[in-house]
Amino acid sequence: MSLKALAARIFAATVHYRSRRWVRNPQAAQLKVFRELLRQGRATQFGKDHDFGDINTYEDFASRVPIRDYEELKPWVLPALEGKEDILWPGRPLYFAKTSGTTSGAKYIPITRPSIREQVRASRNAILSYIHRTGRAAFVDGKMIFLQGSPELQEKNGIKVGRLSGISAHFVPGYLQKNRLPSWETNCIEDWETKVDRIVDETVEEDMTVIAGIPSWVQMYFEKLRERTGKDVGELFPNLELFIYGGVNFEPYRGRFEHLLGRRVASIELFPASEGFFAYQDTDGGKGLLLLLDAGIFYEFVRADEFFEPGARRLTIGEVETGVNYAMVISTNAGLWGYNLGDTVQFISLDPYRVIVSGRIKHFISAFGEHVIAKEVEYAMEEALEGSGARVAEFTVAPVIETGGEELPYHEWLVEFEAEPEDMPAFIARLDASLQRQNSYYYDLIAGNILQPLKITRIRAGGFREYMKSVGKLGGQNKVQRLANDRKVADALYPFRK
Missing domain, CATH: 3.40.50 (Rossmann fold)
Structure with missing residues (x-):
């Protein structure tokens, strides 16, 4: 020594x-x-x-x-x-x-x-x-x-x-x-x-x-x-x-x-x-x-x-x-x-x-009274990734309130996968089930047919990095906002969809 x-x-x-x-x-x-x-x-x-x-x-x-x-x-x-x-x-x-x-x-x-x-x-x-x-x-x-x-x-x-x-x-x-x-x-x-x-x-x-x-x-x-x-x-x-x-x-x-x-x-x-x-x-x-x-x-x-x-x-x-x-x-x-x-x-x-x-x-989602917080979405992702074969580079979550039809509203997860799940429907189901277990309000909204289960929008490789660069927040102490009650970040990420 x-x-x-x-x-x-x-x-x-x-x-x-x-x-x-x-x-x-x-x-x-x-x-x-x-x-x-x-x-x-x-x-x-x-x-x-x-x-x-x-x-x-x-x-x-x-x-x-x-x-x-x-x-x-x-x-x-x-x-x-x-x-x-x-x-x-x-x-x-x-x-x-x-x-x-x-x-x-x-x-x-x-x-x-x-x-x-x-x-x-x-x-x-x-x-x-x-x-x-x-x-x-x-x-x-x-x-x-x-x-x-x-x-x-x-x-x-x-x-x-x-x-x-x-x-x-x-x-x-x-x-x-x-x-x-x-x-x-x-x-x-x-x-x-x-x-x-x-x-x-x-x-x-x-x-x-x-x-x-x-x-x-x-x-x-x-x-x-x-x-x-x-x-x-x-x-x-x-x-x-x-x-x-x-x-x-x-x-x-x-x-x-x-x-x-x-x-x-x-x-x-x-x-x-x-x-x-x-x-x-x-x-x-x-x-x-x-x-x-x-x-x-x-x-x-x-x-x-x-x-x-x-x-x-x-x-x-x-x-x-x-x-x-x-x-x-x-x-x-x-x-x-x-x-x-x-x-x-x-x-x-x-x-x-x-x-x-x-x-x-x-920073939370409570468009329907669910008050979902960052800790809950991060833990849900952690649980869903386990044994799925997937790896995630980055993600953020936002509500979709207006669906433009008879479809129920939902939470949209914008995810950049480094490796995609072997079974995407099962991955989404585990993600949603974890969030329901953690947040009783979210569970009630799903059970009561106020919300439908979450959906994933895939972001292309490097998409979050391109987004951060486009808003002048590449590197240093800057972080991607994990979730929001509005769609500012989500909509800005749409040009980087896969």
Whole structure:
């Protein structure tokens, strides 16, 4: 074992035992974060506008600080973006992470020195957790690739602005710099297809041990490697041990990944966003990510089925239940207060607190009252794929309300198969049956002849990639929307049908 690997194992054990303190005392950890956030926010413009000086309890906070999304927080974000100090957090933000907005173009999410420090710490600890529980550390001596956005940043009123992944590239620890790929010059290439080709050039002869990125774009990299060499990726990189990902459920992609790799590799799931780093996988046995309760973020949860109702109840970590779909609300050391992240989660464990990401609060299908969520369609696909001989590159789901005749409405699944099922009708039946088992409302609509079973529209090979390119979202942190209550994505995909 190398000295570097030995040091990694010792450090991993140290971090693990430190984390046990807050894992064993989760509510105390959150109370400590809550008090520190209020202390820091008291002298800010937001704190003055919301009487932070008079807040002594969580109930005081909830009564003074309403839940807001980005649009509602903009009256404070914009002055901070103009370079004014002490607006949302003491001083000025260190960065603004630029993300794609849904209603007003780009969103600018503030990142402060303490918040980026927690982002980096959580990323590091996710890997250290893997090392501690497996004892495997040899991979730290190999090459690591992080498929991410350009690290070149713009400047706005004296504050650096860029994609989160590009900002994070400036904080790679020194001990990893020699292991890290691609080169800075390649990472700065904006055109994604050109960038991936160059990454293949730089990595094809290297001893790659860790690969990180959003599954769909890592899959594109794997495909280009295989086209170039004619070899399985696992054969090309015999010491490849870890795939690190976040942002989407990996299971629908797993079959295609293992086909390209020629074998299975260990994986670590993360739950990061521009707004903060919330959770990471801390076990190998089951699903669920450890919610980070000591990392400068105070959490609130609102039942998703009540979220849009006036006076919906806000819950703290001590009040949540397993198996309930919650909208996640955060207050952070970047100056986001009562912020609706837009993601929904379900707790699968309360000791410790582990979550799965179940979807987006605005991404669901309920054209007929069924309220189908991303978690349900992804699990249905996972069940249908098992033993079917099929592999899926990508898919999305939308309702068909007007059928133009006597035909009943239905859910349309637009699927790009890498390998089609041996028995397509049986595959569709399993897919629909799984969704009915998970969602009683959907079952009732099928049983009551309000809806007919789902239908699949096949998208040609590379069709989703062409679609993403056509809407300017190829590569980086961009993801295909898994489902929608309208047909914007579905109709835009129709030119790419098989």
